[in-house]
Amino acid sequence: MKNTKSLRFSVSGRSVVAFLLCALALPALAAEPAQKGKEPPVVDPGLPGGPPSDAMVLFDGKDLSQWKSQAGGEPKWKLGDGCVETTPTGGLFTKQEFGDCQLHVEWASPSVVHGDGQGRGNSGVYLQGRYEIQVLDSYRSKTYPNGQAGAYYGHFAPLVNACRRPGEWQAYDIVFHAPKQAAGGKVTPGSFTVLHNGVLIQDHVPVDGAPTTAAPLKGIVEKGPLFLQDHGNPVRYRNIWIRPL
Numbered sequence: 001m002k003n004t005k006s007l008r009f010s011v012s013g014r015s016v017v018a019f020l021l022c023a024l025a026l027p028a029l030a031a032e033p034a035q036k037g038k039e040p041p042v043v044d045p046g047l048p049g050g051p052p053s054d055a056m057v058l059f060d061g062k063d064l065s066q067w068k069s070q071a072g073g074e075p076k077w078k079l080g081d082g083c084v085e086t087t088p089t090g091g092l093f094t095k096q097e098f099g100d101c102q103l104h105v106e107w108a109s110p111s112v113v114h115g116d117g118q119g120r121g122n123s124g125v126y127l128q129g130r131y132e133i134q135v136l137d138s139y140r141s142k143t144y145p146n147g148q149a150g151a152y153y154g155h156f157a158p159l160v161n162a163c164r165r166p167g168e169w170q171a172y173d174i175v176f177h178a179p180k181q182a183a184g185g186k187v188t189p190g191s192f193t194v195l196h197n198g199v200l201i202q203d204h205v206p207v208d209g210a211p212t213t214a215a216p217l218k219g220i221v222e223k224g225p226l227f228l229q230d231h232g233n234p235v236r237y238r239n240i241w242i243r244p245l
């Protein structure tokens, strides 16, 4: 009899504990959101500055096989020391064309300062060969705000001036959504979001389809080449990669 009582108590005690645990767990289970949709792919982010494993490398510091000269033919920029430097031979286009994308570009203006304003380390990164994010030595150097480093040239000044000193490597991380041609000749604006050295400088500003002044390409397209500008100043580039969105 003693053993039976003990068994009954034991079973009963366990049931109470199990009931309490279930009661506590149920609200938590109920709060769990429904898991739907495809699991996101795994991406190795790589070293700081990338490229992540799913990026298309456009320039790794060694060769310009992904690029062609604005003047036609092979690029004539100066390659060496893990980077490429502009020469007064025209800009460079990518051979491939892109629409919406995430783009990483590293650049450096000359360490020995020549000129001022727009004449100081001027180059540029043009999305679709049309919309320029300005490259310029704007470290303690003044020019018009929508033409300084990180400006969406001619349209939006950067929110802040995050320039490093002349000669130091700097990074742009750009998220670009292309404007789209809508029915009746209307344009659905795209957008630029830009980080300069990790600092937000363009916060989803509209791209209405009007090309940057003197952009090499015009018109609204689904895809277009990237363009690096030769503005007559020796600006260096390295570590350029893109993730089409």
Ligand code: MG
Pocket (backbone or CB within 6 Å): 122, 123, 124, 132, 134, 135, 229, 231
């Ligand atoms: Mg420029």
